[in-house]
Amino acid sequence: MLTVGIVDDNPRDLEKLELIVNNMENVELILKANSADEVYHSIQKTPVDLLITDIEMPGMSGYQLADFIQLNNMKTAVIFVTAKSGYAVHAFELNVHDYILKPFNPDRLIQSIDRFTEKKDAGRVTGRLFIRSDGDLVVVPKAEIIFLERTGRTTTIHTINETYETYQSLGELEGDIRESMFIRSHRSFIINLQYVKRFASYSKKSFVVIFEGSSGKALVTKEKLKYLQENYF
Structure with missing residues (x-):
């Protein structure tokens, strides 16, 4: 109800x-x-x-x-x-x-x-994400993932408890997540909408994403933000 x-x-x-x-x-x-x-x-x-x-x-x-x-x-x-x-x-x-x-x-x-x-x-995200990190296979509950960030050759996965680094690309991980609350907000970021606190002005073409439970920040393009406003917010 x-x-x-x-x-x-x-x-x-x-x-x-x-x-x-x-x-x-x-x-x-x-x-x-x-x-x-x-x-x-x-x-x-x-x-x-x-x-x-x-x-x-x-x-x-x-x-x-x-x-x-x-x-x-x-x-x-x-x-x-x-x-x-x-x-x-x-x-x-x-x-x-x-x-x-x-x-x-x-x-x-x-x-x-x-x-x-x-x-x-x-928004009830379930399931787990399997990633390769430092030679290990790490199991990360999807509900704990706040956002994913691609920097250079590595991808950092920010969760509510810790961060993980992997050489897997955002494209590979995006295909594994397959949850409606995970959005490719920018070429370098995938965000979990459950943790989004606000969008702050950054430039003419993008906004900064502020999250609950993390001091890290992501980016969302102006076009993607418009899509989110029409379909999610």
């Missing part, structure tokens, strides 16, 4: 969100509020899987609320539903799941929630 919270200072818009969510199967609306300040206090006690929020509201804004969620590493995804288009770039830097402009067709939000549910279910 997917738990959802909604917040909008406009009563009609809040009612519309409530009707959409309540008519969906396997979705439970457990939080309804007309201010981000109320949600700020509520989710610290009772987190939700998905928060659907307006951006411009009296007091705390939806953007500030999403920033709080990210800074505290809360396992709550955010969908912005707003009449303002100017926040889109900053929103994706916060790694929000979606950005929907008002007025919107209910199917647009339903599809977004369904896509999040599919991503959440697909």
Whole structure:
């Protein structure tokens, strides 16, 4: 069951969100509020899987609320539903799941929630990766891999506990992983989307990927980030 919270200072818009969510199967609306300040206090006690929020509201804004969620590493995804288009770039830097402009067709939000549910279910990475490292055959649980990095003739596999080096190429390892949450983000990197914390501006053609559980950083091209926004976030 997917738990959802909604917040909008406009009563009609809040009612519309409530009707959409309540008519969906396997979705439970457990939080309804007309201010981000109320949600700020509520989710610290009772987190939700998905928060659907307006951006411009009296007091705390939806953007500030999403920033709080990210800074505290809360396992709550955010969908912005707003009449303002100017926040889109900053929103994706916060790694929000979606950005929907008002007025919107209910199917647009339903599809977004369904896509999040599919991503959440697909995120259960299982299996093991076998690599050759220093003459040994090392077994690495896929769920522990944060990202893979190609440098020169070697590939470094960063996990939540340690790193491994192998002469196997990213192409070889990519074929062995075969999990939907592993994405070839750049010619030199494969990233596990489960550990992505945020995307930070780096250059005109790429962004830096910041991870939970690792001080290491990867790169994602602008084109690949657009693909991720359309299909994963």
